[in-house]
Amino acid sequence: MPLVEPLRQSPNRFEAGDPTDALPPQSNTLIPGTARLWRESATFVVTPRAPGRALIVRLPAEALIARLGSIANLDRRPLSFAQGSGAICFTLLVVLIAQAPLLSQEQRQILGDCAFDAIVVWLRSEQTVRVGLSAHRRELLNAIYAYIERYLDDDQLCPRTIASSFGISVRYLHSLFTATGTTVAQWIMIRRLEAIRSELLLRGGDRGCLRDVATRWGFHDLSHFSRVFRQHFGTPPLTYIRQRTGSQRTEP
Incomplete structure (x- = not known):
């Protein structure tokens, strides 16, 4: 059951479904009670501890890498979702998929963004554990x-x-x-982009608002900001805001 628009229609979004969708190669290595990320396809598979269907989430690869940097240290390694941010992600995804038929297109899109944000938070916490630091x-x-x-x-x-x-x-x-x-500068940029997105969603955002917010956060070239935003979130900024607020404004 797709969580938002099917991936084949919109490669910048993600979908979730059951294991009847094509599983990644070597899916037989899945362990109940863990999740795994296949880096090549940006496919995320969560296997419940109790008997039941695996949860398959296809993530937008470019946006995932833009927000996490290298994900090589997460590739195909078991990730626990027993507690903390992993448990929150699992619960959120299960509920969203179950309720998806009752949601509008706009609601699926907004809540899909929230689910992707939650997954990013979870994977960031896993990265800090796996980087080999003392x-x-x-x-x-x-x-x-x-x-x-x-x-x-x-x-x-x-x-x-x-x-x-x-x-x-x-x-x-x-x-x-x-x-x-990732680098220090890249991390600061990632976090500022995410702060900009939150502010634009609150304010609605036309082109003047976009320029004002972007400049205040250190992006003085609007074209450059639009490119970076699109790489990070998968959609140009005004399109992103329009889709989530119902605004009819167009891109600069």
């Missing part, structure tokens, strides 16, 4: 993530100021992020 380095990395969140709207936020705040060298800071498959 417990001390993982703790430091998580503290740096929190620091970036706190000062995300500060135009002075950069690797140098972050390193200085934690009493470490810029080189050491870069080495922490290298293990996650």
Whole structure:
């Protein structure tokens, strides 16, 4: 049962269904109570612990990589959803799929975005566990993530100021992020794009609003911002906002 528009009609969205859809190669390695991500096809399979059908989610690969950096350390490895963000994702997906027939196109789209966001949060937490960092380095990395969140709207936020705040060298800071498959600058951009999206959804957003919000978050070239936004979320910004708010505005 598709969660949103079928993938063959819109490659920038994702669908979820049952295992009668084509499973990835080596699907016989699935373990009850775990999930696996097939990097090549960006197919995510969640296998319930109790007997039942596996949950198949086809993710937009380009957007997934844009938001997570390298996902090589997640490829085909068992991911637990017994607790934390994984448990929330599993519950959310099961409920959304069950209720999908009762939802409008717009509702499926918006809630599908929420589900994808939740999966990204889950996979980010799995990445920090799997990057091979010591417990001390993982703790430091998580503290740096929190620091970036706190000062995300500060135009002075950069690797140098972050390193200085934690009493470490810029080189050491870069080495922490290298293990996650992204850079400090890329992570800051990812988080700012996600903040921009939230603000645009709240404000509705015409072209003037888009320029104002993007500029305030450090994107002074609107064409460049539109390209980066599309890579990150799969859709140009005004199209994205129009689809989720019912606005009839067009792209610049």
